[in-house]
Amino acid sequence: MANPVLIAVLLLPLGVFVSSLWGVFRNYRAARTIGLPIIILPISLTNLLWMMLVRHVMPLLERLPFGSGYFTRFCYTGWEFKDKSRAHVEFGDAFTSVTPGKNWVYLCNADAVTEIIRRERQGEFARPVEMLAMLDVFGPNLSTVHGKDWQRQRKCTTATFNEHNNALVWDESRRQAHQMLEYWMSAGESGTRTTADDVRTLALDVLLFAGFGKSFDFKGSKTKEKSTGPLSYRDALALILENAVPILAIGPKVLQRLSFVPGLGRLGQATIEFKQYMVDMLEENKHATDIQGTQANLLTSLVRAAVVDKQLSEDEVFGNMFVFNFAGHDTTAHTLAFTFVLLAVYPEVQDWMAEEINNVVNNNGSEQLSYDLFASFPRTLAILLETVRLFDPLLSLVKVSESRPQTLTIGDKDHTLPTGTQVLLNLNALQTHPKYWGDDGHDWRPSRWIKAGSVDGQEELITPVKGSYLPWGEGLRACPGKKFAQVEHVAVMVAIFREHCVAPVKLAGEDDAAAKKRTLDVVNDAGMVLLLQMFHPEKAALQWRKRV
Numbered sequence: 001m002a003n004p005v006l007i008a009v010l011l012l013p014l015g016v017f018v019s020s021l022w023g024v025f026r027n028y029r030a031a032r033t034i035g036l037p038i039i040i041l042p043i044s045l046t047n048l049l050w051m052m053l054v055r056h057v058m059p060l061l062e063r064l065p066f067g068s069g070y071f072t073r074f075c076y077t078g079w080e081f082k083d084k085s086r087a088h089v090e091f092g093d094a095f096t097s098v099t100p101g102k103n104w105v106y107l108c109n110a111d112a113v114t115e116i117i118r119r120e121r122q123g124e125f126a127r128p129v130e131m132l133a134m135l136d137v138f139g140p141n142l143s144t145v146h147g148k149d150w151q152r153q154r155k156c157t158t159a160t161f162n163e164h165n166n167a168l169v170w171d172e173s174r175r176q177a178h179q180m181l182e183y184w185m186s187a188g189e190s191g192t193r194t195t196a197d198d199v200r201t202l203a204l205d206v207l208l209f210a211g212f213g214k215s216f217d218f219k220g221s222k223t224k225e226k227s228t229g230p231l232s233y234r235d236a237l238a239l240i241l242e243n244a245v246p247i248l249a250i251g252p253k254v255l256q257r258l259s260f261v262p263g264l265g266r267l268g269q270a271t272i273e274f275k276q277y278m279v280d281m282l283e284e285n286k287h288a289t290d291i292q293g294t295q296a297n298l299l300t301s302l303v304r305a306a307v308v309d310k311q312l313s314e315d316e317v318f319g320n321m322f323v324f325n326f327a328g329h330d331t332t333a334h335t336l337a338f339t340f341v342l343l344a345v346y347p348e349v350q351d352w353m354a355e356e357i358n359n360v361v362n363n364n365g366s367e368q369l370s371y372d373l374f375a376s377f378p379r380t381l382a383i384l385l386e387t388v389r390l391f392d393p394l395l396s397l398v399k400v401s402e403s404r405p406q407t408l409t410i411g412d413k414d415h416t417l418p419t420g421t422q423v424l425l426n427l428n429a430l431q432t433h434p435k436y437w438g439d440d441g442h443d444w445r446p447s448r449w450i451k452a453g454s455v456d457g458q459e460e461l462i463t464p465v466k467g468s469y470l471p472w473g474e475g476l477r478a479c480p481g482k483k484f485a486q487v488e489h490v491a492v493m494v495a496i497f498r499e500h501c502v503a504p505v506k507l508a509g510e511d512d513a514a515a516k517k518r519t520l521d522v523v524n525d526a527g528m529v530l531l532l533q534m535f536h537p538e539k540a541a542l543q544w545r546k547r548v
Helices: 004-034 047-060 070-073 081-084 088-093 110-120 131-133 147-158 163-185 195-212 233-242 244-250 250-255 266-284 298-307 313-346 347-364 373-376 378-390 482-497 512-524
Strands: 039-040 094-098 104-105 395-402 408-409 411-415 422-426 500-504 527-528 532-534 542-546
Touching: 004 094, 004 104, 004 411, 039 070, 047 070, 070 081, 070 244, 070 422, 081 527, 088 094, 104 110, 110 408, 110 422, 131 233, 147 298, 147 313, 163 195, 163 373, 163 482, 163 542, 195 233, 195 298, 195 482, 233 244, 244 250, 244 266, 250 266, 250 500, 266 298, 298 313, 313 347, 313 378, 313 482, 313 500, 313 512, 313 532, 313 542, 347 373, 347 378, 347 482, 347 500, 373 482, 378 422, 378 482, 482 500, 500 512
Parallel strands: 039 094, 104 422
Antiparallel strands: 094 104, 395 422, 408 411, 500 542, 527 532
């Protein structure tokens, strides 16, 4: 008599295969009605098991005879970074990716993108809430709710992002940058390999100061002490942010029950202690003598909304405290890491930026540059704009035709998208496509952002074609922290590059050209984890020195 367990084990792969085959067939029939070019993939990009294995499996698959086919080209999360605009030059402004799970329409047409963003206000397109539900780690938040709940939470949080807060960001970013530079300079000719870790610390310290009223001095990676006791608020949050993947995938409650698993115990403890810190901060601010008159930061705005205005629940306060830390920290940290390594490769861009910084300093007769001068640094801001153009942390924005089929004009044709179709606004393609950025759109060239000629000696930034540049989103769901991020990045650059410069540390036998190529390879060896990031930034050792 056959072993039923053995039969079940043998039938399981067959069942998965048949289910996947049926899913592809069903979705292919729906995709044909859209009328766009079709790419068929045998695995869904949102399959959790595949997402965990793909980075390890794909290098092996690429060596097989079909390694250059559509499967290895498109069948992994983050393929957009490597492919850039090539797929849309090849297949057109839009194409449909058919998978066993869903159909995905990849869109690279600025007019159609602008139309989708406009129609999102009317409820015709929406964010796929189920894809973002994992961000409900500590409670509902601005990233995971929609409709009236979103409007209510948006109103409670936007008061944080004002000019007073931007001035705090400016001052604290410069203070942290000076301390970070001092730490980097101490490494001498051997350079530092901790750039990515150190900018994570800087970004966290700025966020905690401007958003939560907590001040810390910068500590470099090698100066941090490993603790086995209770974690501070900053250390607990840092540990959570550094290990966001398992926390978002498993959830803090399950993680805490897995404390016996090596490596997870400390992380589970961090989620417990961070939640307790949030509870304590909420209670402390509840009993502030004059919460109504307190100068708003993110924390006081959330507490005021919960205690005075009765607009938020405590879980919503905790949820937003976490998601603003998560979203505001990692995007900034990864972008700073890319920027510093790129500047090391391109010394001429450092000189171009330093010229502007010194002109502003000299014209104002003081090194104590205030936030009022932020607009005087278009070149320095262009460094950020160009970096996120090519290294956008998100790669794409997802919208869905949620409630009914939607007709969308792409080029000169109308296409009807069935209910539930996922539309990916392919940011990496939009922001590199030769139609919008010229033949050198794949090159990192910050000067492209400066208008030819100037008025009264003041350079100005170009305005990209509407819908072709969306690193902070646009419309209803635009990132509320856009100015925060820009002010922070410019302030850090101003603090560091006025009197200092950076270069790759050369290995034995390398000349300048070889060292720059190797360092640029580190930059391009990047992909999606939760956001776009370099896989091995520690391979790019950077040496800092005083500018001659």
